[in-house]
Each structure stands twice: as structure tokens, then as C-alpha cells.
Amino acid sequence: MSEAPASKRPPRQSRTGTTSTGARKAGSKSARSRAREFTLQALYQHLVGGNDASSIDLFTRDLSGFHKADAAHYDALLHGCITTAQFMDELITPQLDRKLAEISPIEHAVMWIGVYEFQHCPDVPWRVVINECIELAKEFGGTDGHKYVNGVLNGLAPQLRAAEVEADKAAGKAS
Known part of the structure; x- marks a missing residue:
């Protein structure tokens, strides 16, 4: 039996929100993923600049795409x-192989996001928390920072x- 000519085959279903390799397109991030990205930027300001939450919040809400x-x-x-x-640093520190002060502020903030979601967002499965944090560390952190966060x-x-x-x-x- 021969295969139908290409013109007779049904068109391939496109997977919306992903690239041809299956990776998520930048424009298809969920509202929660975007919230994590803005939080990461805000926590970075807090860790590096020592800015208070209120002023960081006002600044962040004015950033493009926050809506x-x-x-x-x-x-x-x-x-x-x-x-x-x-409290979160007290939980994180025993997991580290170096001093907390030696951790990049990006990876530090990503770990805070992960620990906070573990503790306060039971609607987000634990493996989703880890995956989202790995993606944040890949996108914003150092070369192998995502492995450390993981x-x-x-x-x-x-x-x-x-x-x-x-x-x-x-x-x-789970392993």
C-alpha cells in the first residue's frame, strides 16, 4: 500500500505556544510564570540594592509586560x-556547598521563590515549582546556576x- 501524496495528507496540527523543538515560546508564558519573572527582578533589587518592598513594587508594576x-x-x-x-535562608543554607554570601543574587532569589512556593502555594505541584525555578535560573542566571538551584x-x-x-x-x- 503506498503512502498518500503530500498534498492529500491532512495538515500537521501546530502546537501553539511551542517552537518546532517543543520549547515554550517566549510569548506563551503563563501569567504565573511571568509573575515569577517579575518577582525575580524585584528580589534582585532587594538583594543587590537593599531596596524596600514598597518601592520595588511600585517600580516593577510600571515595567513593560507586567499587565x-x-x-x-x-x-x-x-x-x-x-x-x-x-527563615528561608536558614532552610537553604544546609543545602549549600559554600557560604550563602557566595551565591549569585539571581540564584539566591530563585531559591527564595522555590522555597516560598513549596511552603505557601500547595496548588503548585512540587515538580512544577522546581521546573519553573530551573527555567528562571537558565534564563536569568549564570551558566550552570540552574543545576545548583535544582x-x-x-x-x-x-x-x-x-x-x-x-x-x-x-x-x-520521583527518584
């Missing part, structure tokens, strides 16, 4: 991370999302 972000998620992340920074957050997941991680292990979904 496409989930403003409620951004608010929760920004204010939650800054408010609980010391290691730290994977180390914290069993502690901060114990039941969810165990359920995934039992189902063969």
Missing part, C-alpha cells in the same frame, strides 16, 4: 519572600513537601 503577569501571585511572592527571607530545591522538597514527594515516589514518578 500579563498574575499580580496576586507576584504580590504573594515578593512580599512573602522579603518577609520570610531569614540541587538545592530537590534537597528541600522532601522536607517541605514530604507527603507529595512520597506519593510521587510511591507512584514511580
